[in-house]
Amino acid sequence: MLTKRIIPCFDVDRGRVVKGVSFVDLRDAGDPVGLARAYDRDGADELVFLDITASHEERESTYQMIAETADQVFIPLTVGGGVRAPGDMRRMLEHGADKVGVNTAAVERPALIEEGARRFGSQCIVVSIDAKRTSARGEPPRWRVYTHGGRRETERDAIEWAREATERGSGELLVTSMDSDGHQTGYDLELLREVAGVVGVPVIASGGAGEPEHLYRALTEGGADAVLAASIFHFGRYDVATLKRYLAARGVAVRPIVDAAAAAEREVPGA
Amino acid sequence: MLSPRIDPRGPDLTSEVVVVDYDAGNLRSVRRALEHAGARAIVSDDPGVVAGARALVLPGVGAAADTMAKLRQRGLVEPLLEVIASGRPFLGVCMGMQALFELSEEGGEHPCLGVLPGRVVRFETGAPVPHMGWNTLDVVSAHPLLAGIPSGAHVYFVHSYYPVPGDPAIVVAETEYGERFASVVARGNVLATQFHPEKSGRTGLRIYENFVTLARSATGTAAGGAAR
Numbered sequence: 001m002l003t004k005r006i007i008p009c010f011d012v013d014r015g016r017v018v019k020g021v022s023f024v025d026l027r028d029a030g031d032p033v034g035l036a037r038a039y040d041r042d043g044a045d046e047l048v049f050l051d052i053t054a055s056h057e058e059r060e061s062t063y064q065m066i067a068e069t070a071d072q073v074f075i076p077l078t079v080g081g082g083v084r085a086p087g088d089m090r091r092m093l094e095h096g097a098d099k100v101g102v103n104t105a106a107v108e109r110p111a112l113i114e115e116g117a118r119r120f121g122s123q124c125i126v127v128s129i130d131a132k133r134t135s136a137r138g139e140p141p142r143w144r145v146y147t148h149g150g151r152r153e154t155e156r157d158a159i160e161w162a163r164e165a166t167e168r169g170s171g172e173l174l175v176t177s178m179d180s181d182g183h184q185t186g187y188d189l190e191l192l193r194e195v196a197g198v199v200g201v202p203v204i205a206s207g208g209a210g211e212p213e214h215l216y217r218a219l220t221e222g223g224a225d226a227v228l229a230a231s232i233f234h235f236g237r238y239d240v241a242t243l244k245r246y247l248a249a250r251g252v253a254v255r256p257i258v259d260a261a262a263a264a265e266r267e268v269p270g271a
Numbered sequence: 272m273l274s275p276r277i278d279p280r281g282p283d284l285t286s287e288v289v290v291v292d293y294d295a296g297n298l299r300s301v302r303r304a305l306e307h308a309g310a311r312a313i314v315s316d317d318p319g320v321v322a323g324a325r326a327l328v329l330p331g332v333g334a335a336a337d338t339m340a341k342l343r344q345r346g347l348v349e350p351l352l353e354v355i356a357s358g359r360p361f362l363g364v365c366m367g368m369q370a371l372f373e374l375s376e377e378g379g380e381h382p383c384l385g386v387l388p389g390r391v392v393r394f395e396t397g398a399p400v401p402h403m404g405w406n407t408l409d410v411v412s413a414h415p416l417l418a419g420i421p422s423g424a425h426v427y428f429v430h431s432y433y434p435v436p437g438d439p440a441i442v443v444a445e446t447e448y449g450e451r452f453a454s455v456v457a458r459g460n461v462l463a464t465q466f467h468p469e470k471s472g473r474t475g476l477r478i479y480e481n482f483v484t485l486a487r488s489a490t491g492t493a494a495g496g497a498a499r
Contacts, residue, residue, distance in 0.1 A: 002398075002406045002448055003425065040472065045405055071303045076427060076470050096299045098429075098470060121333040123401050123429040171401050171429075202399045225399060255405040255425040 003253045004219045005045035005226035006240055007204065008233050010035065012049050012081075015061030032065045036073040039233075042240040043257035044075065048101070048174075048228060051081030052149075063095045070096025078126055080174075086115045093120060101174060103128040104147040107154055107161070110168055117169025126204075127170035131158035131191055132178040141190050150178050159194050166199045173199060174228065176206040184210025184231060192222030204228050212238065212246040219252055288486060289324035291351070291367075292316040293331075293341040297469065301330045301364065304469035308479035310486070322350035326359060326486035330469075331366030335375035335391065335432070338366050339383060348384065355386055358460050360486040362416075365430060368456070368463035372434045386461060388437030396449025401431045406466075408444040408454060416462050417443060417455065418481050426454075426464075426471040433465055460489070 010017045016030040036047055047069075051062045059082065066079055079092045080101020089100045100120075106112050106127055116125045130150050131143035143158035162173055175195050177188035187208045196203045205224035209215055209232045218224045232238050244254045288310045290301050298314045305312035305328065312328070315321060329351065331338055342348050355361050363371050375381045375391035383391070394400050405425040410417055422444075433452040436442055444455035446465070454465045462482065468475035 002402065002404050002428075005404050067299070070300055074300070074304060074307075074469060074475060075472055076429075076467075093297070094299070096297070098297060098300075122431070123332060123403065172403060200399055201401065202403050225404065 001253050003045075003255045004224075004247065005204075006043070006215070006243055006247075006254070007046045007048055007078075007226055007228045008039050008044050008240065009048040009050060009206070009228050009230045011230075012051050012053070012062060012065060014053050014058050015065040018052070033068050033072055036069045036077075039240060040073050040075055043244050043255070044240045045226070045255055046076040046078065047073070048078045048080070050101070051079060053082065056082070063091055066092060066095040066097050080126070080128055085112070086119055089116050089120060089124070093124060099124050099126050099172070101126045101128045103130065104149075106165065107145060107147050107156065110164065113165055113168040113170055117171070122169045122171035122201075125170050126172045126174050127162075127165040128174040128176065129158055129162060129165070129195075130176050130178055131188075133188075133191075141194070143191055143194075146178060150181075158191070159198055162195045163198045166201050170201065172202045172204065174204045174206055175224075176228075177208055180208030181206070182231065183208060184214075186210070186214040187218040187222055187224075187227070189217055189222040192218060192224050196223035202226065212243050215243060216247060216250055216252060219247070287325040288312040288328060288483070289321055289326070290314045290328045290330060291321055291347060293338065293345055293347060297332065297467070298330060300467075300469040301328055304476060304479045305483065307476055308483045310479075310483040316345050316347065318346045318350045321347055322353050324354055324359065326361070326482070326489070327351070327354050328362045328364065328482075329367030329370065330364045331370065332429070333366055335366065335369060335377040335383065336379070336381045338370055339381060342370070351384065352386070355461055358489070360482065360489050361461050362482050363461070363463035364469070365465060365467055368465050369430075369432060369434055371461065371463055372436070375432065377432050387434075387441060387456065387458060387463075389435050390437075391432050391434045393432050394449060398449040401429055402433075402448045403429045405471075406446050406448060406454075408446060409451075410444045412443050414443045414455070414457050414462075415485055416457060416478060416481050418484075419477055420474060424474045426466040426468065426474055428454075428466045430465060 076098040078099040079097040083102045084105045130146040134144045135142040145154045145156040187205045202225035204226040205218040206228040209229040215227045241257045292314045302312045369391045371386045372389045373385045410422045441456045441458045442453045445451045446454035468478040
């Protein structure tokens with residue numbers, strides 16, 4: 001049975017994790033490889049790195065970081081941030097990313113999605129949508145797409161954009177509610193339901209996770225296939241293993257923290 | 272035990288597992304996973320290097336027609352078939368599995384390598400496509416490639432199409448996603464997984480270890496007679 005995924009997200013600046021956690025046993029919490037390994041051990045199903053490096057020249061450190069992480073952590077890695085052209089996608093994939101997140105550049109030039117999907121396959125292209133509610137209370141809900149890290153409003157309707165992005169070849173959508181993001185009061189379930197209702201690709205919920213219950217609701221009522229979270233981990237209140245145990249106890253199929261092959265190895269003395 | 276530590280005096284696998292490069296994405300992860308498993312792998316698109324490999328891995332992401340076109344452009348079809356026909360260990364991963372079958376329905380009907388009987392079809396169950404994420408293996412026929420990996424182990428899938436083998440006897444493991452499909456197949460020296468072992472954590476690394484073990488024993492047998 002296909003399991004629901006828990007995906008920790010890190011912000012990375014010049015190859016260093018700037019918003020990460022505090023794993024007590026890590027000597028250097030800014031070290032992407034160390035963090036990735038810790039999350040992998042803890043049962044994370046994928047990892048997302050959001051590159052916030054301002055200058056294009058300093059991107060080299062990001063590529064290096066992707067390579068070092070991919071060399072040691074054998075779970076899927078998605079890297080987003082500053083992707084403008086198929087060449088940027090190629091460099092990330094060549095350095096070991098499995099998927100590339102695109103946001104602003106895709107909104108400005110939607111053909112980028114087709115170009116990426118054609119060259120690298122739809123499964124590599126994750127369109128990331130920052131959505132903010134524009135409807136007044138009592139009205140049918142509507143969301144507007146924002147770009148430039150949420151700083152710039154566009155004319156696009158988020159649900160329409162979700163549909164168009166998948167028609168153009170996005171293999172997955174990362175949907176962030178700007179209203180919920182950072183508040184730890186729960187994902188925007190209505191937004192998730194609307195998006196999941198119009199697209200045929202997996203939807204990753206993002207923005208608002210503060211309690212295990214929030215993940216549960218996004219994956220059930222919200223219809224999301226995966227949950228992305230940052231602060232819930234970064235403040236050290238919950239770890240992936242705890243969240244997985246919680247979800248499993250509530251009947252959500254998740255990949256066990258210690259999977260069958262590793263468990264079988266432990267049972268065989270000397271193996 | 273089964274764990275494949277390289278004996279310095281044993282068969283030398285240095286650079287002998289060749290990962291076929293046809294511009295298909297995650298070659299780096301495949302090579303690293305093989306190295307992790309004790310082999311020294313090289314990535315190559317040189318037809319001569321591919322033809323001379325002691326063991327081959329054909330990885331892959333992307334579309335079938337594109338994959339076949341790139342393999343042809345680079346002159347890799349003949350060397351691949353040569354390695355397979357010679358009995359040397361071969362592992363196809365994801366698109367590298369699908370390419371082994373006769374025909375893919377992805378974007379029309381495209382002839383593939385035709386090493387295994389059957390065709391590749393799209394998921395039509397209403398569930399989200401691509402089938403993306405961690406799903407379980409149901410082992411239907413024991414095989415050394417899955418040594419140490421019980422039914423119920425989770426592995427990472429990303430695909431919209433899947434092969435329907437013409438010969439059910441080649442199915443080693445199945446996975447359920449709206450319908451049951453063959454997620455691992457094997458016939459003789461030809462092994463293939465629809466999921467990505469290089470992205471499947473500990474379970475996936477074990478599969479590469481098993482492949483390297485198989486490659487070593489095959490190489491050892493071959494090297495026993497004629498020195499290369």
